[in-house]
Amino acid sequence: MAIFLRRALSFRNVLLLRSSAIVGRELFQCKSEAPQRILSHSALEFVKESRRGFAKGRNKSKDDSAAGTIEVLPNMGPTIKANTTSQMEAAITALSAELSKLRTGRASPGMLDHIIVETGGVKLPLSQIAVVSVLDSKTLSINPFDPNALQKLETAIVESALGLNPKVDGDRLIAAIPPLTKEHVQAVCKVVTKSCEDGRLSIRRARQKAMDTIKKLYSRYPKDDLKRLEKEVEELTKKFVKTAEDLCKAKEKEISAG
Secondary structure, three states: OHHHHHHHHHHHHHHHHHHHHHHHHHHHHHHHOOOOOOOOHHHHHHHHHHHHHHHHHHHHHHHHHHHOOOOOOOOOHHHHHHHHHHHHHHHHHHHHHHHHOOOOOOOOHHHHOOOEEEEOOEEEEHHHOEEEEEEEOOEEEEEEOOHHHHHHHHHHHHHOOOOOOOEEEOOEEEEEOOOOOHHHHHHHHHHHHHHHHHHHHHHHHHHHHHHHHHHOOOOOOOHHHHHHHHHHHHHHHHHHHHHHHHHHHHHHHHHHHO
């Protein structure tokens, strides 16, 4: 009887072990196999639209960040004013040089600077080959660096439009300034007027260049700043035009005084 009970228990244990092993294997298979989801057509469309919306939102954020970038523009005012001032100063310098060529009733060392002298086969301004000094209000002294160039100097001065007739005095030339006739005064004053007008035109050309440059900046710079810059250019123009007119008036007065 005891033997029969032991066999019955052993057979039951074997059955229990087999059933537990089968259940465990099925559970393992269920865990290892990923569940498959089948999406409907409407669900797929929803996913696609969601992805498109995300992409658009990302691009829009990039555009917004780019639009929010502030461009730092250089201050063009000082550069424009500096260039304009330089051009206007050059116009005044050229005017002064032209006026210095005109003969007045008084001796001036600069009145011979424009004369070109040919010596040794080379053409040079008189100021580069001789020193001009004032002996008195009516007399000039011309001392050449090379005494051999004395005759060339004399010829160049006589052939100039100044109406001078220098005389040789040792190693130098003495040039007496003759009094101006009424006709000569009138002719020289006309030249002064023409030179003054040319100077004003040069100044106004510099102004126009500045205004054209400012006009091109209106699409990028604040209008108030550009209007202020235009006003400053106008003030520069008035200042240099007055300087040119003052130079010409002083020259006319000097010519008329004889």
